[in-house]
Amino acid sequence: MFSPAFIARYPGFIDLMGSVKMWRLWLRLGWMDILRRYRRTKIGPFWGTLSVGAFIGAMGFLYAGIFGQDPSEYIPYVAAGFAIWLPLSTFVVESTSTFITAENTIKHSAMPFTVFVWQAVIRNLIVFAHNLPIYVLVAVIFSVPLHINMLLVFPGLLLLLINAGWLGLVVSLICTRYRDVQQLVATIMQMLFFVTPIFWQAGQAGRVRTIFVELNPAFHLVDIVRSPLLGIAPTQSSWLFVCGMGVGGWVFALAMFNRYRARVVLWV
C-alpha cells in the first residue's frame, strides 16, 4: 500500500481513498438521514416538496406577470432551477457543520472525515430526487416536449456532484476552524440565490450579464442540470466552466485537506 512517509505527507489523500472504499457506509448514513425525516412525519421530506411546489406555483405566476413572460415557458424554468438550487444551497449551508456534528466519531476513531461529506452529498441528492416530481408535474401541465437533450441530465448531475464534493469539503474545513464563517456562508448563499439566474433568465441580465451569468459559478452549476431538464443542451462554456471548476476545486481542496487534515480533530 502506501509508505508511512506518504501517509504522513498526504493525509487528506489517504482519507479520500479510505472513504471511497467505505461507500456502503456513507450511502447508508445519507439514506438513514432521510429515513429519520420520514419517521417524524408521515410524508417526510415530501413536506419540503410541497413547500417547493407552493413556492414555485405562487412565485412562478407572479414573476411571469412582472417580467411579462409566457407562464408555459417561465414556470417550468423556475421549477427546474429551484428544485436544483434548494438542495444545493442547503448542502453548502449544512457543510458548515459537517465535521462539528461528527465530533464524537472524529475524536474517537480513525474514520475518514470525507465519509461525512459524502453523507451530506447523498442526503441532499435524495432531497433533490424528492423535488423532481414537482418539475415533472409542471412539465406535464405546461407540456414541455420530450427531447433527447434530457439525457444530458446525467452527465450534468455527475459534474454537479463532483463540484459539490470539493465545495463541501472546503466549507467544512474552514467552518470547523473559524466558527464565525458559518453565518457568512448562509448570507452568501442567500445572496447568490438573488444574483443567480433562477427566478430571472440569463437573457434578462443585459449589460451585467458577464458578471452575474458568465462568471457566476452558481449559474453554471445550476444550468448544467436545469437546461437538460428543460430539453436544452447546456452551452459549451457551461460544460467547460463546470469541468474546470471541478478539477481546480479538487486540486485546491486536496491541497488544503492534506495540509489541515491532522488539525481537524483539534478544531472540533
Added chain:
Amino acid sequence: MTQVELKNVSVNLPIYDADSRILRKALFKRRTGGDLSIGPEVFVRALKNISFRLEDGDRIGLIGHNGSGKTTLLRLLAGVYAPTAGEILIEGRISALLNAGLGIDMEDTGYENIANIGLMLGLTMAQVRERRNEIGKFSGLGEYLALPVRTYSAGMLLRLSFAVVTAIEPEILLLDEGLGAGDLEFAEAAQNRIGMLIDRVRVLVLASHSEDMIRQFCNRAVLLEQGEIVVAGHVGEVLDIYHSRNAGSQPMRFNPDKG
C-alpha cells in the same frame, strides 16, 4: 506479521482560545503583523519522545494518572492524532474502542444502530447481518431492539453499544477503560466478552486505572507520566514502581509551551 513501532514520537496539542476561532480577528492579526494580545500559539506537549515496539502476542497495559498521556497515546495509535515529530509504523488492521457511544443515533432503532456502528467499525453488511442476532442476544435487549434507542435507559444504551463494538475482528486492538461496566449483572458478562475479544487479537493496547484488568489481560506494562515513558516491562514490576512513585504523590502540573 503484525507489529506496531513508534520511534521518538511526540505529540503537541495546540490550545485554541475563543479569539483564535474568529476569522475576523485572525485576518486582523495577519494584517498588523501579529497582535500582541493574541500572542504565539500555545500548546501542550502531550507525548514526548515515545518509542516502543509491539509484536504478535504483546498485550500491553498503559498505566498512569489522569493526564499522563494514556488516552493521547491510544488516539495516536488509532490515527486520531498525527505525530508532531517522530515516526509511526503500523502493520495490521487497527480497531480502536475508545468510546462507548461511537456512532449511536438516538432516532434509529437498536437494529439499525447495530448496522450503522458495525459498518463504521469496518464490518461488511454481510458480516453485520450474520452477527446481528448474536449481538442482539448478548445485549439482552430483546424486543427493545426494534425501538428507537432514545427510548432506552442509559444502562440499556451502554449494553447495546458494548455488544456491537466488541463484535469486531481486530488484529490490533486499542481499548480505553471506560468501555465496560454497566449494571453489575452485565459487568460480569461484559468482562467475559472483553476477555474473549482480547483472546482473538494479535496485539492489545489497554489503558486502564484498574490494576485487576491490567493484571488479567496484559503481559507487559508501560508507565506514563507527563507524556513520557517512565518505565516499561513486566506488569508486576511496573505496577510496583507506579505505587512507589505514588507514595509522594504530587499535584497535577500544567506546563504549556510557547513556540
